[in-house]
Amino acid sequence: MQLALSLLGTEILTALGMLYLMLGMASLGVGLKLRARPQSQLRLQVNAWWWIFPVVTASLLLHPYGAPLLALAIGALALRELAPFTGRDGTAHFAWPAAAALAATISLIFIKPAAITALLAFASLITLLYFLRSRSVPALVWLLWLILCFSVSFLPRxxxxxxxxxxxxxxxxxxxVLTSLNDVAQFISGTLFGRHRIAPSISPNKTRQGLLGGVAATLLLSLALGSYLRLAVPGQLAVYAVLLSLGGFCGDLMFSAAKRVLGVKDFSQLIPGHGGILDRVDSLVVTAPLLYFLIHLQGT
Structure with missing residues (x-):
């Protein structure tokens, strides 16, 4: 823990403190405004971040094991959410092989992260081809889980x-931070200013105004946070912000389309006001590998 604190440094710890302060102010403001409506959707969503932020903080403090543990936790929770969609008799048929694959990943992810990423990419491609041919729900469920695992396998990398x-x-x-707050900014912008829908048949709440609001907020946050942490020059941070915001939007849209096929609004009620783990990490499915490759391009 002491080593992790020293590696985090004053800048990251200060930024973390500011995020918790902003969350506290948001919780207080929403609580006062909606004190007569304790179960309002907005209040539940704000309060849910008190569960999400500590998990992210713990993954940073548990360096170098925090990222692999977070990836494994996401994969396991997603497995729990997706298994019921395979049907009454299909749950065990999905859960046991997937659990075995997850157990194998535990041993590999700490040793050869690149190898497990390549393996998951190959498995995702094969499953995608099978789904395009069969259009079966179990194939879609497997595809969603494998794509998720492929993406979060980049966190240890x-x-x-x-x-x-x-x-x-x-x-x-x-x-x-950028992945999470981009989602929040798109939601708030779409709620306040949304007029023109982007994909009404997939996700009626997705609007151009929401997308542009998310891009603008992510751009400002990227410049502020990235410059403060001295991660890259402003031009690169601006490009990263736009690409990550668009990538997060695409990830959200992809999982919304999958929910349409499965006939559900949320994958589960794990996080009150936010749905399940898949409803919260759908943007990360795109942004985690995208940022990793952008940083690699920066270094070449």
Whole structure:
């Protein structure tokens, strides 16, 4: 723990403190405004971040094991959410092989993160081809889980980036913050200003105004946080912000389409006001590998 605190450094710890302060102010403001409506959707969503933020904080403090543990936790929770969609008799047929694959991943992810990423990419491609041919729900469920596991397998790979440990943690922190707050900004912008729907047949709440609001907020946050942590020059941070915001939007849209096929609004009620783990990490499915490759391009 002491080593992790020293690696995080004053800048990341200060930024973490500011995020918790902003969350506290948001919780207080919403609580006062909606004190007569304790079960309002907005209040539940704000309060849910008191569960999400500590998990992210713990993953940083548990360096270098935090990122692999977070990836494994996401994969396990997603497995729990997706298994019921395979049907009454299909749950065990899905859960046991997937659990075996997850157990194998536990041993590999700490040793050869690149190998497990390549293996998951190959499995995802094969499953995609099978789904396109069969259009079966079990194939879709497997495909969603494999794509998720492929994406979160990049989290441990940030530890192998060619830079000092402090900057590696800084980039992980940057990834978590931008991905999360981009979702929040798109939701708020769409709620307040949304007029023109982007994909009404997939996700009626997705609007151009919401997307642009998310891009604008993510751009400002990227410039502020990235410059403060000295991660990259402003031009690169601006490009990263736009690409990550668009990538997060695409990830959200992809899982919304899957929910349409499965006939559900949320994958589960694990996080009150936010749905299940898949409803919260759908953006991360795109942003985690995207930022990893952008950083690699920056270094070449």
């Amino acid at each position: 940030y530890e192998a980036l060619p830079m000092d440990a402090h900057h590696r943690l800084g980039w992980l922190f940057y990834l978590y």
